[in-house]
Amino acid sequence: MxxxxxxxxxxxxxxxxxxxxxxxxxxxxxxxxxxxxxxxxxxxxxxxxxxxxxxxxxxxxxxxxxxxxxxxxxxxxxxxxxxxxxxxxxLDRMRRIRSVDPVNSTIEVEAGCVLANVHDAAKSANRFYPVSLGSEGSCQIGGTIATNAGGTSVLRYGTTRDNVLGLEVVLPDGTIWSGLTGLRKNNTGYDLKHLFIGSEGTLGIITAAVLKLHPFPARTAVAWAGLDCPEDALKMLTLIQGTYGAKLSGFELMNRLQLDLVVKHVPQRRSPIETEHDWHLLIELSDSGGEGDLDEALQAVLEKGFSAELVANAVIAASEAQRAALWEVRHSVSEANKKAGVGLTTDCAVPVSATADFISKATENVHAIAPAASVVVVGHVGDGNIHFIPFFTFDAWNGLAERDALSLRIRHAVNDVAAALGGTFSAEHGVGQVQLAEMDRYKQPAELALMRVVKAAIDPKGLFNPGRLLPNT
Structure with missing residues (x-):
């Protein structure tokens, strides 16, 4: 047979x-x-x-x-x-929520569970799973783990890696490894789950996971602010962190072009503020308890921003619906960009203090290669992850010669800046097939050698997702 x-x-x-x-x-x-x-x-x-x-x-x-x-x-x-x-x-049929343990603050789910459904199951137990993405209505838990997804809450809660306690994995020969533990402490040798988190399906198939839950935020305040430059965003970040510390759960940056694309191409999206600004911030404070009004706290820190001439205009959401509407603008960027043209999305992360410098130098590099390209910027500036996107209309893109070679030159021009600033070319999207050339360009030979040793040990036939993550595998 x-x-x-x-x-x-x-x-x-x-x-x-x-x-x-x-x-x-x-x-x-x-x-x-x-x-x-x-x-x-x-x-x-x-x-x-x-x-x-x-x-x-x-x-x-x-x-x-x-x-x-x-x-x-x-x-x-x-x-x-x-x-x-x-x-x-x-894994789309494997969508079972196996168990929720509110005392241990864990949830065990099958890998095909859609992220939004995990959010709902956690909320039903008055708990919170913090990984939040624009694609959360369709992406699956197994995929988010295999790519170590980041998202908009990394500033406070960390990446997916920080929120996975245990895994069940089918290895390349069919063996099942069950490491579905809900323990915070287990000092009994290599922590094997970390081999598979971020492995992009090259070492096995994640079939289930135990995820870490957090207290559900009882209070949330969200604001949208217009400002002049990324440097002012960093000053606002320092101001808010110095005042409210861990209550800062979201700090997202986008430029005017990105907001314009969302408003133009995604139905029922509009600019949160009436005045036009070159740069925009989405700020969220959240708390699971404590005293004080977070809206008032956000108002106070924004007033300090106005006084220091860091913020030109701002609005604070007055209801849950308004808070959701502000986040919907942020989560609509991928849909808008897909409809508007061709964006060469990059996924760099640099030290937070270097984000403004990165944006400036990357813009110079791109315009030196492709003067007609627009630049879309959207990112998690609170953790240094900036999606710098050289952008072309469909007509402009179709009129270019040798597009693949041009794309590679542009990516290198952006990623070279990140590397020079002590950063990385892939913060949350992964390597896949698009970034394979970057692995040889930026990773140390010793790192690649160690990764190949791991790959050969676990998948000696090289059958799992070949041609991904590691060059020449």
Missing amino acids: NVLGQLAEIVGGEMIITGVAEMASATEDWRGRYHGAALCVTRPADTTQVSEIVACCHRHGVPVLPQGGNTGLVGGSVPASTGVAPVIVS
Whole structure:
């Protein structure tokens, strides 16, 4: 019996998809930029079926591509355009919330759970899972763990890595490793879960996780401010952190062009303030208890910003609906940019103190290569992660010659600035297939050698998500 026949016996024929048209949503990324061929898409119902699928592929030497919500930006969750077509293992049927423990502040979920549903399950126990993304209505927990997703709450709660306590993983030979612990302390050797967090599906398939929960914020205050320059944003960050410390849970920056694109291309979005400004801040304070009014606290710190001429105009949300509307503007940037043109999204992080310098120097570098390019900036300035996006209209992009070579030159021009400032070319989006060239350019040879040792030890046949994360694998 061939591979497809054996896979059908494992999950049932109706859970094996082989038609090119039917597989299109799995073989192409959501922006339509990266695509490849797959042998099939399998849809297992549980970890046992995942294990049997992987063991089958291992016996036959067939590559395996784990896939969550396919919402990534670096082409890591779709097949490569060359090489042997893989079996895509979709986790979309594995959506069970296995348990919620409010006393231990943990939740155990299957990898196919949509992030928004995890938020809802935690909230039902008066707890909070802090990883928040624009794609949270469609991205899956397994994918967020495999890419170590960041998002808009890293400033206070850390990345996904900081909020995962335990994992269940199917290894490349089909073996199941169950490390589903809810312990905060376990000093018994290597902490193996960290091998798989951020591994982008190259070492195994995450099938379930125990996630760390936090007290649900009882009070929240959100403001939108217009200002003149990124340097003023950093001064405001210092001012707020010096006054309210850990209560600062969100500090997001975008330039005027990014706001204009959201307002123009996403229905029911409008500028939160009536006056025009070159730069905008979204600020959130939150607290699970304590005394005092957070709106008043935010008002007071904004007044200090006005007095110091750091803030030109601002508005504080007066209701939960208004708070949600402000965040919807921030979370709509990917949709807006996709509709408006072609953005060469970068994912740099630099020391927070260097973010303004990074934006200035990266702009100079890009305009030296492509003077006609616009620059869109949106980022988590509170943790130094800036998405610097050289941007072209569709007509301008289609009129360019040698687009791939130009894209690489532009990415290098931006990433070189980050490297010179002590930063990284990938803060939260991952490496995928887009950033492979950057690994050789910026990573130390010793780092790449160690990563290859790990890959060879766990996946000696090199079958898991080949051509991703590590060059020449």
